[in-house]
Amino acid sequence: PAPPGIPHYLTHADLSAKEIYNLLTLAIQHKHNVKYLNKSSGAPLAGKTLAIMFSKRSTRTRVATESAVAYLGGQPMFLGSQDIQLGVNESLLDTSKVVSSMVDGIMARVGSHSDIETLAKYSTVPVINALSDKYHPTxxxxxxxxxxxxxxxxxxxxxxxxxxxxxxxxxxxxxxxxxxxxxxxxxxxxxxxxxxxxxxxxxxxxxxxxxxxxxxxxxxxxxxxxxxxxxxxxxxxxxxxxxxxxxxxxxxxxxxxxxxxxxxxxxxxxxxxxxxxxxxxxxxxxxxxxxxxxxxxxxxxxxxxxxxxxxxxxxENRKWTILAVIDALLVKKGF
Ligand code: CP
Ligand code: NVA
Structure with missing residues (x-):
């Protein structure tokens, strides 16, 4: 199982009101900085990768995530269900250990919510829920x-x-x-x-x-x-x-x-x-x-x-809020 202390973002049931407000204020600040002040991020994710493992279609969540990682200077790596062995030909446990050993964060869209829990359990990097059958926190x-x-x-x-x-x-x-x-x-x-x-x-x-x-x-x-x-x-x-x-x-x-x-x-x-x-x-x-x-x-x-x-x-606000979640987990290392 994952070393303790790795922050994941699977459901707001795991977060306090203060942590949810922190994410909101961060998102609002990012929107202001990017859209109205034209500020650069300083590329805090330079050289880092977010694996985006989606077993279902997506327009908003995918575009928001890839563009948010690009803004932070990182590399978004989209892995669709036709691309990798996402619990089809390889267990989620093995997939999680392998992928998390090479990247800095995982954003996953899955069917059953237990799939994202399994990914988080065995991942050595933060896991973000990009939609499951139970929750869609972003x-x-x-x-x-x-x-x-x-x-x-x-x-x-x-x-x-x-x-x-x-x-x-x-x-x-x-x-x-x-x-x-x-x-x-x-x-x-x-x-x-x-x-x-x-x-x-x-x-x-x-x-x-x-x-x-x-x-x-x-x-x-x-x-x-x-x-x-x-x-x-x-x-x-x-x-x-x-x-x-x-x-x-x-x-x-x-x-x-x-x-x-x-x-x-x-x-x-x-x-x-x-x-x-x-x-x-x-x-x-x-x-x-x-x-x-x-x-x-x-x-x-x-x-x-x-x-x-x-x-x-x-x-549009999917972008600023997902940017905030990635910033919190991968740059600031917590909510
Ligand atoms: N609202 C939402 O999650 O849209 P997508 O499925 O297009 O990502
Ligand atoms: N309830 C929908 C949300 C899509 C963003 C679904 O799970 O397909």
């Missing part, structure tokens, strides 16, 4: 960063990005997020994160698509410590009541393609539309987030392409 960092940017008061000039001047602990606690959709890896990551930060979460899933009981229990315990509200329902209109933000995701996650017809039937009534938000009593200025890729079923165009939708800013 996505939730981008969501929180986007919410911070939305709710921090912005001056009108585009060059005066002020998000870095306000701590996200001033903007995020007290927000009410409604999840309308599948009890999947994205919802699990919100459950592992939001209660710690005091972000209220209203959840609606169809029957049979509830989030994992173990993660719900964890979220309830954390919510009890911070006085955060957590609500669960089978009716999207209950969830959107008083929501500042409505979030959904695809109804058919990667690997569930054969269930498509059944799922589309079971998610009837779950499409996010202006009418649903209005009838359910969302705040009049509610905002919309979606991790992407988006399918037509789960959200109407009139919401997805409207000024309330921050999905493309959220996608």
């Amino acid at each position: 996505q939730i960092l981008a969501d929180l960063m986007t919410l911070h940017e939305i709710y921090v008061s912005q001056p009108s000039s585009p060059s005066s990005y002020v998000a870095h001047q306000t701590h996200p602990s001033k903007t995020l606690p007290g927000l009410r997020v409604a999840w309308v959709g599948d009890g999947n890896n994205i919802l699990h990551s919100m459950l592992a994160t939001f209660p710690k930060l005091g972000v209220h979460l209203n959840v609606a899933t169809p029957r049979g698509y509830e989030p994992s009981e173990e993660i719900v229990r964890y979220a309830q315990t954390e919510a009890g410590k911070t006085n955060t509200e957590l609500k669960f329902s089978f009716d999207p209109k209950d969830a959107v009541k008083d929501a500042d933000v409505i979030v959904t995701d695809t109804w058919i996650s990667m690997g569930q393609e054969s269930e498509k017809a059944q799922r589309i039937k079971d998610f009837t009534g779950y499409r996010v539309t202006s009418q649903m938000a209005k009838e359910g009593g969302a705040k009049s200025d509610w905002k919309f987030l979606h991790c992407l890729p988006r399918k037509q079923e789960e959200v109407s165009d009139e919401v997805f392409y409207s000024p309330r939708s921050f999905v493309f800013q959220e996608a």
Whole structure:
């Protein structure tokens, strides 16, 4: 097993609120430095390599990771499932020992969450979860960063990005997020994160698509410590009541393609539309987030392409948040 003390990033259940805020403030600072001050990183990863082992497709996570490593002066090494023996012809244990002996960090997108736990257990370098069937933590960092940017008061000039001047602990606690959709890896990551930060979460899933009981229990315990509200329902209109933000995701996650017809039937009534938000009593200025890729079923165009939708800013923020995670683990050596 890995020597003790190697920091991994597998789920926010392993991190404190302070550590999550540290990652957010680092991401916000990087965005400011790169986009608005045009600052170089000083190449702290010169001569270092991040192995990017993905067993599933990716647009955002891959582009964010490769460009973030390049910015830090390191070498991103993309290894797709056709390229290496990722648990197919060689065990994950052996793969982890071999790959980690030659690189400085591993970012992995896997099927079963136990796969990333195995990689981390036997790796001699930090392992970052780039999505598993249970969690997608880097996505939730981008969501929180986007919410911070939305709710921090912005001056009108585009060059005066002020998000870095306000701590996200001033903007995020007290927000009410409604999840309308599948009890999947994205919802699990919100459950592992939001209660710690005091972000209220209203959840609606169809029957049979509830989030994992173990993660719900964890979220309830954390919510009890911070006085955060957590609500669960089978009716999207209950969830959107008083929501500042409505979030959904695809109804058919990667690997569930054969269930498509059944799922589309079971998610009837779950499409996010202006009418649903209005009838359910969302705040009049509610905002919309979606991790992407988006399918037509789960959200109407009139919401997805409207000024309330921050999905493309959220996608861009994948870069700044992943940059922060890599900087924390590979350069600063901790959160
Ligand atoms: N949101 C997200 O993880 O997108 P990709 O699958 O394209 O990386
Ligand atoms: N729930 C989706 C998220 C994709 C970024 C999936 O796992 O496919």
